[in-house]
Amino acid sequence: MAQAGALTFLGLCGSLREGSYNKAALRAAGELAPPDVRIETFDLAPIPPYNDDVRAQGYPGVVQALRARIMAADAVLFVTPEYNYSVPGVLKNAIDWGSRPPEQPFDGKPAAIIGASGGMLGTARAQYHLRQIGVFLNIHFLNRPEVMIAQAASKFDAQGRLTDEAARKLIGEQLVALAAWVRRLRA
Numbered sequence: 001m002a003q004a005g006a007l008t009f010l011g012l013c014g015s016l017r018e019g020s021y022n023k024a025a026l027r028a029a030g031e032l033a034p035p036d037v038r039i040e041t042f043d044l045a046p047i048p049p050y051n052d053d054v055r056a057q058g059y060p061g062v063v064q065a066l067r068a069r070i071m072a073a074d075a076v077l078f079v080t081p082e083y084n085y086s087v088p089g090v091l092k093n094a095i096d097w098g099s100r101p102p103e104q105p106f107d108g109k110p111a112a113i114i115g116a117s118g119g120m121l122g123t124a125r126a127q128y129h130l131r132q133i134g135v136f137l138n139i140h141f142l143n144r145p146e147v148m149i150a151q152a153a154s155k156f157d158a159q160g161r162l163t164d165e166a167a168r169k170l171i172g173e174q175l176v177a178l179a180a181w182v183r184r185l186r187a
């Protein structure tokens with residue numbers, strides 16, 4: 001049972017593939033969350049490509065559902081790979097749908113980023129692009145700790161469990177910091 005005053009963080013994963021390290025990192029976040037935090041997820045696979053003509057006629061149901069979940073969450077937890085030194089199209093597309101009026105759901109929303117990549121920089125470039133997008137949307141990103149899981153193949157086992165103790169500790173600390181950030185922004 002959730003604690004009184006518990007917080008809900010909505011996890012959005014920028015990778016759709018079944019064996020995704022980022023999906024696995026999001027699952028790990030669910031295990032590592034403090035008792036007063038519940039991690040929920042929203043699958044971005046059914047989100048259609050952004051089309052402003054479609055938006056003008058009304059948001060598709062799945063997009064409306066995503067916007068409502070972002071609005072209702074206490075914070076958003078972006079968990080994303082880096083594609084070509086930036087944010088994957090899947091995630092950018094979902095953010096674009098979330099960025100339009102009325103009641104832009106990211107406005108003032110606390111958020112944090114976790115990223116896992118095969119490379120040495122653990123999604124650093126994508127994370128800083130995401131933070132830049134957040135300037136326009138008025139997302140209040142947590143500054144630290146940053147969670148950048150480099151050389152991901154060596155940090156997860158064959159079952160998709162995050163085995164790297166340093167990364168697990170950092171995710172736990174980030175979730176505690178995000179909960180404090182949410183409460184601080186409300187104070």
Ligand SMILES: Cc1cc2nc3c(=O)[nH]c(=O)nc-3n(C[C@H](O)[C@H](O)[C@H](O)COP(=O)(O)O)c2cc1C
Binds near residue numbers: 021023081084086120
């Ligand atoms: C289209 C594409 C672009 C990529 N670009 C980068 C990149 O810029 N930097 C990087 O570190 N890894 C890059 N990679 C490798 C990803 O880090 C790796 O595929 C990772 O496992 C993807 O995350 P996932 O396991 O959650 O799907 C790229 C992979 C793809 C498919």
